[in-house]
Amino acid sequence: MSRKKDRDAPPPVPERLPTPAVDAHTHLDACGDGTAADVTALLDRAGRAGIERVVTVADDLAAARWAAEAATWDERVFAAVAIHPTRTADFGDVEKAEIERLAAAERVVAVGETGLDYYWDYSRPDAQQEAFRWHIDLAKRIGKPLMIHDREAHEDLLRILEEEGAPDTVVFHCFSGDADMARRCVDAGYVLSFAGTVTFRNAKGLHEAAKLVPPEHYLVETDAPFLTPHPFRGRPNEPYCAAYTVQGLAELRGEPVDVVADSVRSNAERVFGLPSSQTVTST
Ligand SMILES: [Zn+2]
Numbered sequence: 001m002s003r004k005k006d007r008d009a010p011p012p013v014p015e016r017l018p019t020p021a022v023d024a025h026t027h028l029d030a031c032g033d034g035t036a037a038d039v040t041a042l043l044d045r046a047g048r049a050g051i052e053r054v055v056t057v058a059d060d061l062a063a064a065r066w067a068a069e070a071a072t073w074d075e076r077v078f079a080a081v082a083i084h085p086t087r088t089a090d091f092g093d094v095e096k097a098e099i100e101r102l103a104a105a106e107r108v109v110a111v112g113e114t115g116l117d118y119y120w121d122y123s124r125p126d127a128q129q130e131a132f133r134w135h136i137d138l139a140k141r142i143g144k145p146l147m148i149h150d151r152e153a154h155e156d157l158l159r160i161l162e163e164e165g166a167p168d169t170v171v172f173h174c175f176s177g178d179a180d181m182a183r184r185c186v187d188a189g190y191v192l193s194f195a196g197t198v199t200f201r202n203a204k205g206l207h208e209a210a211k212l213v214p215p216e217h218y219l220v221e222t223d224a225p226f227l228t229p230h231p232f233r234g235r236p237n238e239p240y241c242a243a244y245t246v247q248g249l250a251e252l253r254g255e256p257v258d259v260v261a262d263s264v265r266s267n268a269e270r271v272f273g274l275p276s277s278q279t280v281t282s283t
Pocket of ligand 1: 025057
């Protein structure tokens with residue numbers, strides 16, 4: 001096999017984690033062809049690495065309908081729905097009504113991803129902020145966790161959460177802050193979800209954040225198909241790759257892999273209200 005082909009190939013499925021974990025944020029529709037058979041194949045591969053359940057996340061209306069539907073195909077799949085901050089330029093009554101309807105479904109376990117993205121300029125900051133405030137209110141009204149997308153917007157996010165009054169459960173998906181931001185989030189009671197970026201060698205601030213976060217305040221996610229963990233950066237990402245991030249997080253924290261995997265599982269069960277894994281695990 002050529003070197004080039006090696007670099008484009010999916011990472012190998014790692015050895016199964018000693019105890020099952022959860023991928024708290026992925027985009028199954030973007031990982032494959034979007035069919036029920038494909039979702040089953042993705043979850044079977046994930047299961048071989050010990051990633052037994054996933055939350056598949058929507059960023060627009062079509063993806064929200066798909067995610068809510070996909071969560072009914074396979075008991076290992078749960079969904080989160082919202083309009084992504086970069087898609088809020090035309091956020092209006094149609095979007096609100098449909099997201100509200102989908103978010104109420106039993107297998108939709110979070111409102112997300114919502115938040116602020118000041119890196120891209122597809123939607124003006126004031127439009128993003130208005131949509132974010134609406135999603136905060138929705139999460140509170142239906143009693144589901146808020147899953148936040150934060151790109152270069154730490155201060156405005158923390159401020160708006162405080163102004164609106166945060167929902168009981170707030171998850172910073174693909175946490176991208178440093179030690180100080182992590183401390184502020186933990187103090188506010190928020191949960192930090194670490195993606196493959198935490199395993200990147202140059203992510204020093206993120207490494208510090210990962211070390212200090214208390215055991216009940218973190219999750220692990222892939223955000224697949226992007227952000228593939230080290231040493232497979234740039235290759236296609238899938239839920240099974242969350243196992244590499246669990247291992248990386250354990251290494252950073254100086255803790256056994258089974259301890260970190262078990263925290264990820266129990267935190268995901270608490271945060272998203274998932275059934276206790278004993279009821280879905282066959283082994
Ligand atoms: Zn995402």
